[in-house]
Structure formats: C-alpha cells, structure tokens
Amino acid sequence: MTEEVKRSVRLTRFLPELDKAEYGKWVIDRENDGPSGNPLHFPFMDYDGIVDSIWDAIYDFEKDHEDFELMKYSEILSKSNIERNTQSMKEADVSNLDGQTVMALLMAATRIERFCEGAMLDFLGSGCISKWLQRLKDIDDGVESNPNRTDRYRILITTRHGGTRKVTGTFDKDGLPSDWPEFAENLRDFLASHGIGYLLDDRVYGKARRRKDDxxxxxxxxxxxxxxxxxxxxxxxxxxxxxxxxxxxxxxxxxxxxxxxxxxxxxxxxxxxxxxxxxxxxxxxxxxxxxxxxxxxx
Structure with a gap:
C-alpha cells in the first residue's frame, strides 16, 4: 500500500516516549469492605496518558482508513499464521510484515484489552507495541529487512525497586536505545574481555539499516x-x-x-x-x- 508512508506518522510519533518503566498500575479498593452501604469497587487498570493516546490513534487510523479493513484483524493476522491471543502475537516476527498486518496487531491488542483488562500493559511491557510501531516506521522510511540477518536483541531491565521491563529491537542505530553508546562504553571499560567487541563496537550499532534505494x-x-x-x-x-x-x-x-x-x-x-x-x-x-x-x- 503506497500510502502507508503518510498514514503511520500519527502512531510512530509515540516511539520516543515508549521507554517508561511503568505504563500503568492496578487500582485496588482497600477502603471499602463490601456491605451494601460500603460497596467494594472492582480493581481496574489506571493507564498512563500515553497509552490512552496510542489507543485513540489506533481507532482514529481505523476510522480514517477503511481500506485497511482493520475490524477484520483476526482474518488479516491468520494470513500470516498469527493467532488472536497474546502469546502468538508477542512471538510474531514482524520484520517482514506489511503495514496492514502490523496495524491488525495493534487493533487486536486493543480488542483483547476490552475483554481482558491489563492486556495492553503486557504488550507494552514486553516491548511489543514499540516493536510494532518501529516496523511501521521502517515501512515509512523504506528500510529494507534482510531475511538472512538475525541481528535482533532483547534486553531485560531490572530496576532498583524490583520492577522489570523488556526492550527489543534491531541491533543498529535506529533500533537501539538512545543511550546505548554510553552504556556500551561503560560496559566495555568494565569488562575489557575478549569476544564482546561486536556488541560494543560503534561501527556496528552506529550503522543505520539499509533503505530500499541504498x-x-x-x-x-x-x-x-x-x-x-x-x-x-x-x-x-x-x-x-x-x-x-x-x-x-x-x-x-x-x-x-x-x-x-x-x-x-x-x-x-x-x-x-x-x-x-x-x-x-x-x-x-x-x-x-x-x-x-x-x-x-x-
């Protein structure tokens, strides 16, 4: 779909903001005990504002681009052997998917959230939303995917407060966290051991991926x-x-x-x-x- 370059910007603009340790938290009623005069409220997910913005952008996209037929997301995903469940969607290799299929993943995530509150938190925390939006940006930028290369990474971050976050992407200039050069330099100085040069070599992670006409x-x-x-x-x-x-x-x-x-x-x-x-x-x-x-x- 040749117009994808113009269509994805409203979503990919959120990419720089998807580096949070938390995207929301469960709100649990600990004040009421449940009798009729003091009803207990069901737990609910209080999402960060960026999640609501992404959610709105997905539905705005669906409304403005009927040719994508995103309400048929299950059918679209099945053509790429992706099932409409969190496990299959999280494991999907999106490196060669087209824009319609990636948008179907995003739409499916919002629909799953409607029936399983908190699912979107899982998609965000595992890095899937970021990965899907990055794929849309790659399509926008005309970045080519080489099926013979497997230079993807997954980083598990554990915070001092015990929280965890996964970051995934391609091992190149556009796909790595913005502070990777500083991290690489510190790690190289600390380890100074043989065999880690590829991960910490700025000639590798500082190289952008190839575009279609490059x-x-x-x-x-x-x-x-x-x-x-x-x-x-x-x-x-x-x-x-x-x-x-x-x-x-x-x-x-x-x-x-x-x-x-x-x-x-x-x-x-x-x-x-x-x-x-x-x-x-x-x-x-x-x-x-x-x-x-x-x-x-x-």
Whole structure:
C-alpha cells in the first residue's frame, strides 16, 4: 500500500516516549469492605496518558482508513499464521510484515484489552507495541529487512525497586536505545574481555539499516596499513571484519583486504562517484586466493 508512508506518522510519533518503566498500575479498593452501604469497587487498570493516546490513534487510523479493513484483524493476522491471543502475537516476527498486518496487531491488542483488562500493559511491557510501531516506521522510511540477518536483541531491565521491563529491537542505530553508546562504553571499560567487541563496537550499532534505494559501500584496509579505501558491494551479505578480494590500481590486479566499516547511501549521496568506484569481487577463499598480496598470514 503506497500510502502507508503518510498514514503511520500519527502512531510512530509515540516511539520516543515508549521507554517508561511503568505504563500503568492496578487500582485496588482497600477502603471499602463490601456491605451494601460500603460497596467494594472492582480493581481496574489506571493507564498512563500515553497509552490512552496510542489507543485513540489506533481507532482514529481505523476510522480514517477503511481500506485497511482493520475490524477484520483476526482474518488479516491468520494470513500470516498469527493467532488472536497474546502469546502468538508477542512471538510474531514482524520484520517482514506489511503495514496492514502490523496495524491488525495493534487493533487486536486493543480488542483483547476490552475483554481482558491489563492486556495492553503486557504488550507494552514486553516491548511489543514499540516493536510494532518501529516496523511501521521502517515501512515509512523504506528500510529494507534482510531475511538472512538475525541481528535482533532483547534486553531485560531490572530496576532498583524490583520492577522489570523488556526492550527489543534491531541491533543498529535506529533500533537501539538512545543511550546505548554510553552504556556500551561503560560496559566495555568494565569488562575489557575478549569476544564482546561486536556488541560494543560503534561501527556496528552506529550503522543505520539499509533503505530500499541504498547502495552498499564497504571501506576496506590493506594488510600493509595506510588509509581506508571505499568499494561498492553488489549485495548486503558482508560484515565488518570479512576478508574479501578487490581489484586495485590501473590494471586491476586482485588483492586481499578486510572490511573496516560498511555504509549505506543512495547513489546521489555516494562517497565516491558510482560510475568510477570499484566493486568487491568476492569473498576471500583461503585455498584459491592464498597467493594474493596480503594473504600470507591467512
């Protein structure tokens, strides 16, 4: 649905506010004892104002966009093998769902809340609402999902008062909490141990995800040092640290290099003219490419 870019803004604007430790609390009547003159009130959920705002935005969206047919949310979800219950909805992989299906998840959450008060608190606390809204934003921004990558994360936060909160997302610039760089630096200094570089490397978490029209530019370094050189990759299957083979110089002899960083840019914002930049030829093969310059230690 081509108009999704304009439709989701009223919901995705809440994303920066979905970092609360609490979204509501149960109100329990502890003053009345139940006799006719002193009736006991049933417990109810007192939600934070942002929850009411999200709720209203979902129903406004449904009213303004009848083509989404969101009242058929069960039918829409079933097409993606998602059942209308909290467990199935929370476990759903939304990384490749379209806007209609994600909106059906949000609508289903509000309907479940009507029959099971407090359900929305579960969807919020588990990070599902944030995850679904992030998917809508990705659709808005034209961010592509690579089914071959599984770089998602889940963080369980325990507060000093005993409360817990789950945060989930994609391990990239847009999907991580805003204070991740500070956390990563503190953790790296504290642990200083081998094997945790990927999680705390700003070249990884500081990289935005690829948009639909972006090209893949890899900055590489040669074995003998020197500056970084930019090459164009024909696909998005490379990672930082990968050994690859590239053409060099005027005669384009092949050489061994390692990828130092990866960037995504549309052609008009390319770091080097697209018609002049050289392409990565292939991954380094220790048997076939052992005689290439720079590969002696591989």
């Amino acid at each position: 090209l893949v530019f890899c900055n590489v370094v040669f074995h003998d040092g020197g500056g970084k050189y930019c090459y164009l990759a024909d696909d998005d299957d490379f990672d930082i640290g990968d050994a690859v083979v590239v053409p060099v110089g005027q005669d384009n002899p092949e050489a061994f290099v390692r990828i130092e960083s990866i960037e995504y840019h549309p052609a008009e914002d390319a770091p080097w003219p697209v018609d002049k930049i050289k392409h990565i030829l292939r991954r380094f093969d220790a048997d076939k490419d052992r005689n290439l310059p720079g590969s002696e230690d591989e």
